[in-house]
Amino acid sequence: MIRFENVHKTYKTGTDALRGVTFTIDDGEFVFIIGKSGSGKSTLMKCITREERPTEGYVIIDKFVISKMSSALVPVLRRQIGIIYQDFRLIETKSVEENIAFAGEIIGVPRKKLHQMVDIVLGAVGLRDKASSMPLELSGGEQQRVAIARAMLNSPKLIVADEPTGNLDPETSESIMALLSEINRNGTTVIVCTHDSNMVDRMKKRVIEVDDGLIVRDEHASGYTAEDKTALPKSMIDEFVPEVISLSELEEKEETLPEFPPNPGEEEEEEK
Numbered sequence: 454m455i456r457f458e459n460v461h462k463t464y465k466t467g468t469d470a471l472r473g474v475t476f477t478i479d480d481g482e483f484v485f486i487i488g489k490s491g492s493g494k495s496t497l498m499k500c501i502t503r504e505e506r507p508t509e510g511y512v513i514i515d516k517f518v519i520s521k522m523s524s525a526l527v528p529v530l531r532r533q534i535g536i537i538y539q540d541f542r543l544i545e546t547k548s549v550e551e552n553i554a555f556a557g558e559i560i561g562v563p564r565k566k567l568h569q570m571v572d573i574v575l576g577a578v579g580l581r582d583k584a585s586s587m588p589l590e591l592s593g594g595e596q597q598r599v600a601i602a603r604a605m606l607n608s609p610k611l612i613v614a615d616e617p618t619g620n621l622d623p624e625t626s627e628s629i630m631a632l633l634s635e636i637n638r639n640g641t642t643v644i645v646c647t648h649d650s651n652m653v654d655r656m657k658k659r660v661i662e663v664d665d666g667l668i669v670r671d672e673h674a675s676g677y678t679a680e681d682k683t684a685l686p687k688s689m690i691d692e693f694v695p696e697v698i699s700l701s702e703l704e705e706k707e708e709t710l711p712e713f714p715p716n717p718g719e720e721e722e723e724e725k
């Protein structure tokens with residue numbers, strides 16, 4: 454559960470980016486945050502990830518008032534959240550699997566387990582065959598799928614994505630959004646900032662519209678403009694991401710995944 458209580462954010466420059474924002478997002482929801490450029494969407498997202506702190510009000514995730522949380526605990530918070538950016542933010546000098554594994558290495562997941570986890574999330578985004586490719590050898594859509602796999606690695610309860618399809622063509626955007634929708638259907642809360650009105654109209658999710666730092670609309674199963682009521686195409690997922698296997702299916706398969714050879718000296722360390 455995420456709660457914003459009268460959140461204000463005034464930047465040092467004096468800009469009032471958020472001017473009293475209150476809403477609740479329940480576990481398992483899929484929510485679009487929309488609004489004009491400069492309306493405060495990214496600021497709102499950054500208050501969730503604690504990249505910014507409100508100047509007034511509270512941001513609460515589950516029982517934690519994260520807006521007041523000490524900086525020392527922020528890395529712990531971030532581990533519970535999968536963050537996806539418009540520009541993918543992959544490390545160019547690391548392969549696809551190294552980019553994804555990195556998120557687990559930081560928190561000390563044993564290497565063998567990490568290999569299995571990376572394989573699972575790469576399977577989920579349909580990129581097992583690109584595991585050893587370098588990011589710059591991939592298309593934009595593929596790079597974003599890698600970023601999503603990385604965000605999924607620690608099985609976060611929450612994924613936040615700020616303009617995840619901002620750099621992608623419409624068809625690729627569909628597949629990325631379908632993937633996020635699939636992750637959501639498996640129980641993860643997903644919050645997506647976007648300008649993509651067609652996508653929002655088609656997906657019929659909850660829409661929170663921000664305008665000049667205030668929420669001006671909060672509707673369930675809505676479209677980009679309040680009047681739009683076009684229906685979601687029946688099989689968006691099947692149509693655009695045929696290779697996506699549901700995460701629960703993958704977890705069942707986890708038992709049967711091949712063992713990876715341990716690095717020299719690692720076996721002994723793990724035994725301890």
Ligand SMILES: Nc1ncnc2c1ncn2[C@@H]1O[C@H](COP(=O)(O)OP(=O)(O)OP(=O)(O)O)[C@@H](O)[C@H]1O
Nearest residue numbers: 464465466468470489490491492493494495496497
């Ligand atoms: N670090 C910052 N310092 C000062 N002002 C900022 C900062 N970041 C954002 N702003 C200002 O706060 C307001 C809201 O910005 P924000 O990035 O949240 O908008 P946005 O809705 O995400 O816009 P876009 O759709 O263009 O990404 C804008 O007026 C912006 O100029």
Ligand SMILES: [Mg+2]
Nearest residue numbers: 494495496615
């Ligand atoms: Mg923004």
